[in-house]
Amino acid sequence: MNDLSQASINAFQLLLSGNAEIWEIISLSFGVSFSAILIATPFALVIAFILAFFQFPFRRVLISLFNTFMSVPAVIVGLTLYLILSRSGPLGDLRLLFTSKAMVIGQVMLSFPLLVAMAHASFQAADRRAWETAITLGATPWRAFFTLMYEVRFGLIAAIVAGFGRVVAEIGCSMMVGGNILHSTRNIPTAIALETSKGEFAQGIALGMVLLVLSLSLNAGVSIFQGKGELQA
Amino acid sequence: MSNLIDYKNISMALSGNTILKINHLAIPAHQCTLLTGKNGSGKTTLLKIMSGLLKPNSATIHYQGLELSWKQAKPYIQKDIIYLHQQPYLFDASVADNIGYGLYRAGESKSAAHHKVMQALDWADLTHLAHRSAKQLSGGEKQRVAVTRARILSPRLLLLDEPTASMDSDAKKQTSLLLQRLKSEGVSIMVSSHEMHTIEHIADRHLHLENHDIKLIRHTPSSNKVTLLNTTKKKL
Numbered sequence: 001m002n003d004l005s006q007a008s009i010n011a012f013q014l015l016l017s018g019n020a021e022i023w024e025i026i027s028l029s030f031g032v033s034f035s036a037i038l039i040a041t042p043f044a045l046v047i048a049f050i051l052a053f054f055q056f057p058f059r060r061v062l063i064s065l066f067n068t069f070m071s072v073p074a075v076i077v078g079l080t081l082y083l084i085l086s087r088s089g090p091l092g093d094l095r096l097l098f099t100s101k102a103m104v105i106g107q108v109m110l111s112f113p114l115l116v117a118m119a120h121a122s123f124q125a126a127d128r129r130a131w132e133t134a135i136t137l138g139a140t141p142w143r144a145f146f147t148l149m150y151e152v153r154f155g156l157i158a159a160i161v162a163g164f165g166r167v168v169a170e171i172g173c174s175m176m177v178g179g180n181i182l183h184s185t186r187n188i189p190t191a192i193a194l195e196t197s198k199g200e201f202a203q204g205i206a207l208g209m210v211l212l213v214l215s216l217s218l219n220a221g222v223s224i225f226q227g228k229g230e231l232q233a
Numbered sequence: 234m235s236n237l238i239d240y241k242n243i244s245m246a247l248s249g250n251t252i253l254k255i256n257h258l259a260i261p262a263h264q265c266t267l268l269t270g271k272n273g274s275g276k277t278t279l280l281k282i283m284s285g286l287l288k289p290n291s292a293t294i295h296y297q298g299l300e301l302s303w304k305q306a307k308p309y310i311q312k313d314i315i316y317l318h319q320q321p322y323l324f325d326a327s328v329a330d331n332i333g334y335g336l337y338r339a340g341e342s343k344s345a346a347h348h349k350v351m352q353a354l355d356w357a358d359l360t361h362l363a364h365r366s367a368k369q370l371s372g373g374e375k376q377r378v379a380v381t382r383a384r385i386l387s388p389r390l391l392l393l394d395e396p397t398a399s400m401d402s403d404a405k406k407q408t409s410l411l412l413q414r415l416k417s418e419g420v421s422i423m424v425s426s427h428e429m430h431t432i433e434h435i436a437d438r439h440l441h442l443e444n445h446d447i448k449l450i451r452h453t454p455s456s457n458k459v460t461l462l463n464t465t466k467k468k469l
Contacts, residue, residue, distance in 0.1 A: 129322035132286050136316045137335035138386060147334075151325055 003201075010202035011209060021182075022203060026210055029187035032100055033168040036107030037115075041160055044115035049145060051116070052123035053131065063120065069113035074106075075172030081106050082176045098179035103187070106173035111163040118162055122155025123148070158222045165218055169211055237262040237390055237421050238310070239295035245278055246290055252278050253289070254445040260390060260423060265416050265435050268425040269450075270442030276425040277319070279442065280392045283423070284316035315388040319395040321379030323367035328359060328378055331367045335386045349385055357381040357411060373404025380411050390421045397431045405431050 014022055051063055083089050085097040085105075096102045130151045134144035149156060171189035178185030180194060188207045195204040236259045245253040252275045260266065260283075270276045281287035285307045294306040301309070323331050329350050336346040354360045357377050362370065367378060376396055383391055393412070397405040405428070413435050416422055426432045433439070439451040 127322060129318050129320075130324070132281075132316070133318070133322045133324075134334075135311065136284055136286060136314075137382065138312065139335075147324065 007201035007205050011204075011206035014202055014206045015209065022206055024183065025186050025188060025191045025207065028100065028185070029168060029189075032103045032174075032187060033107055033164060035104045036111055036167050037160060037164050039104070040108045040112045040115055040163065044112055044159075044163075045119050045149065045156065046145075048116045048119035049123050049148070051120050052126070053128075063117075066113045066116045066120070070117045072113070073172060074110055074170040074174075075176065077109050078106055078173035078176030081109065081173065085177060097177060098181060098185060100178065100185055102177040103174050103185060106177045107167035107170070110170060110173055111167045114166055115159055115163045118159030119156055122152045122159065125155065126152045154225050157225050161218045161222050165215060168214065235262055236260060236295075238314075240283060241293040241295065243279070243282060243292040244290045245275070245282065245287075251445050253282070255279070255447050258283075258440075258447050260421055261438070262389075262421055263416070263419050264437040265412070265422040265424065265432075266438045266440055267429065267432050267436035268423060268440050268442060269427070269429065270425070274442045275445065276442055277394050280316055280394050280423070280425060283310070283390075284314045284392050285311040286316055313389040314392060315383040315386065315390075316392045317376075317379050317383060317394060317396065319398055320372070321375050323370070323375055323378060325368055326366075327364050328367050328370070329354065329363040331378055332359075332382045332385055334382060353381050353385045356384070356414075371404070373400050373407060376400070376404070376408050377411060380408070380415070384415060384418075384420070388420060390423065391415065393422065393424045395426055396424060397426065397428055409435065 051059060051066075081102065082097065084091050085094070085102055086092055087097075096105070126148060130148050131144055134147045135141070139147060169189055171193060174180075174185070174187050175190050175193070178187070178190065180186050180190040186194075188211055192204045192207050192211075195201070195207075238260045240258040240260075241256065243253055243255040243258065244251070258279075268276055268279070278287060282289045282292065282303070285303075289303055292303040294301050294303060294310070296306055296309055299306075324334060326334075332353050333346050333350040336349060341349070351360075351363075354363050357380070359374075359377060359381060362374065362378075367375070370378065380391075380393075380396075396412070397408055400408065409431055412422060412424070412432070416435060422435075424432050424436070429439075437453055438449065441448045441450045
């Protein structure tokens with residue numbers, strides 16, 4: 001118990017002292033996850049909208065696929081990407097394995113189905129009159145799409161936050177395609193795993209606290225947004 | 234009286250069930266047409282096809298001297314024809330922003346758009362609601378905002394789907410007055426309604442949708458309506 005208390009105090013000190021290594025890990029973690037979400041979100045929103053508003057063959061199959069992929073373990077995504085990016089893999093020549101770019105690709109693959117599934121649910125629940133009204137008032141399909149996104153923004157923001165939450169805390173994919181290399185691909189979850197295995201609890205707890213604060217902030221943010229949405233509905 | 238637009242051979246079926254099979258539907262310019270029909274007779278479907286929102290199985294459209302398929306005509310009719318839902322959808326924004334929504338499509342400058350919105354608010358006696366959230370309005374107020382939002386775009390034909398349904402008598406009167414004023418400005422109007430008494434006095438024609446087809450029930454020449462219209466204008 002004393003060890004845990006001491007480790008927690010050390011963790012606070014590490015964070016507050018501006019320890020370069022810790023803040024580098026935090027910065028890399030956030031950079032990779034933000035990049036992944038920024039890349040995945042626009043495509044996911046367009047696909048989610050198409051799935052919700054248009055009828056075409058295999059639409060239901062696609063929706064089921066996205067719902068299924070949403071729960072695929074990160075390590076499976078990591079393994080698949082590892083095989084694709086490894087020297088003997090189809091994209092081996094790109095030499096992306098064990099780089100932060102590979103981590104971004106992995107996190108895009110992880111977050112994409114979740115973003116599509118959650119955004120699809122939001123668009124599906126949207127009032128179809130919003131789309132028709134925008135079109136009949138002369139909006140181009142793109143403008144009507146942006147209008148519709150604004151109308152369901154609370155659900156879409158919740159989807160993006162959930163997507164970010166999924167990738168920033170995942171370890172399996174980052175470990176496999178990033179390799180946990182210090183100053184290069186070490187992010188918060190892989191660093192926590194490494195430090196804990198070495199018995200260096202202070203750094204692990206410090207990074208864990210960052211994730212915990214992030215998780216609480218994201219949840220609080222989503223609750224506030226959704227609350228506003230309910231009030232205005 | 235020349236026709237604004239002619240729809241020919243409209244056919245629409247869903248899951249093998251015929252919904253519409255109309256040989257000819259003419260919309261005269263500057264007139265108000267009342268469309269009646271039982272629930273499920275296809276009134277909303279017809280209005281959505283006419284406005285370019287719903288693709289029919291087939292239709293030929295004569296518009297501005299051109300004979301076009303529905304797909305070819307879609308850009309023209311979406312520019313000149315506005316459809317208003319039974320319960321109009323107002324965007325999650327202020328009343329003023331809702332009314333100005335369509336103005337920005339043509340690259341209207343902010344100041345010009347603002348000026349037009351203020352004029353439109355005044356026209357519909359909605360100035361006091363300009364900054365109110367549109368979601369918080371009553372049904373009657375929403376309908377007036379929707380009509381004003383359509384009018385600001387100077388449509389040639391306005392299609393209203395049951396505009397006075399579920400309204401109290403005051404709201405019905407106000408909506409009816411707005412429609413009269415629109416008609417007097419030269420906008421062609423087609424209104425589907427069960428409440429004939431609310432709309433009948435401004436309607437020049439009465440069409441009935443039955444057995445998938447349109448029947449002309451009454452056509453009162455516009456000249457006979459002038460007296461009534463002038464009387465109403467004086468009241469305004």
